[in-house]
Structures are given as C-alpha cells and as structure tokens.
Amino acid sequence: MNEKKWMSLLGLAYRARKVISGEELVVKEIRANRAKLVLLSKDASANTEKKITDKCHFYGVPLRKVENRSILGEAIGKEARVVVSIQDEGFAQKLNSLLD
Numbered sequence: 001m002n003e004k005k006w007m008s009l010l011g012l013a014y015r016a017r018k019v020i021s022g023e024e025l026v027v028k029e030i031r032a033n034r035a036k037l038v039l040l041s042k043d044a045s046a047n048t049e050k051k052i053t054d055k056c057h058f059y060g061v062p063l064r065k066v067e068n069r070s071i072l073g074e075a076i077g078k079e080a081r082v083v084v085s086i087q088d089e090g091f092a093q094k095l096n097s098l099l100d
Contacts, residue, residue, distance in 0.1 A: 003067075006098040007075040009091065010039070010084070014076040018088040021076065023048055026085045030055045035085035036092035037062050041069040044082045052083055061085075062092070064099045 013019050020029050029035040030052075040052050042065050056063040066072055069080035076084065086092045 002098065003071070006095055007071065009095055009098060010072075010075040010086075011077065013086055013088060013091040013095070016088070016091075018091050019076060019084050019086055021072075021078065021081045021084040023052070023083055026052065026083050027055055029085045029087065030059050030061050033059065034087050035059075035061050036089050037064065037086040037096055038083065039064050039066050039072060039086070039095075040083045041066055041072050041081070043068045048082060062096060064096065066099070 020026055026038060038052060038056050038061055040063060053063060069082050072084060073079050073081040086095060
C-alpha cells in the first residue's frame with residue numbers, strides 16, 4: 001500500500017474542506033448521508049470502532065482501516081485523529097482505490 005499517496009490525497013481533500021474529523025462529527029455526517037468514505041484507525045477504542053462500524057454498515061458508507069491515529073492526523077496536518085470522513089465522491093473513490 002502506497003502510504004504517501006493516500007496520505008497526500010487525504011491532505012488535499014482536507015485543504016479542499018472535504019474532510020471531517022472527530023467521532024461525533026463523523027457520526028453526524030454518516031447520519032446525514034454526507035459521508036462518502038470513513039477512515040478509522042486500527043488503534044481506535046473498541047467502543048469507537050463498534051460505533052463507527054455499525055453506523056457505516058447501517059447507512060451503507062464504505063469504511064476503511066488505516067494503520068494508526070498518528071498517520072491519520074499527520075495526513076491532515078493535525079495531531080492524532082481516530083476517525084475522519086470524506087465528503088466528496090471523487091476524493092472518496094480515489095482514496096478507496098489507493099487503500100487497496
């Protein structure tokens with residue numbers, strides 16, 4: 001998996017204001033059908049993981065796991081982030097393919 005590529009794309013999406021981070025905000029975006037893709041760090045708490053996974057399944061939002069919270073935060077130029085959602089279909093599809 002080419003880490004640099006998806007991280008810089010996520011950074012680009014963030015600068016384009018197409019990324020929402022933080023558990024509560026992401027859940028809100030999923031509920032509102034605005035989230036096109038959700039990225040969850042593998043070191044999320046069991047509680048957070050279950051909540052996000054259940055929401056994504058229920059609303060049919062693709063969910064991908066990334067290595068850890070520092071990578072996710074670094075990609076968007078912030079401190080550690082456990083979960084982010086991508087609000088743009090184009091960015092979401094490209095990120096999804098880069099994460100394969």
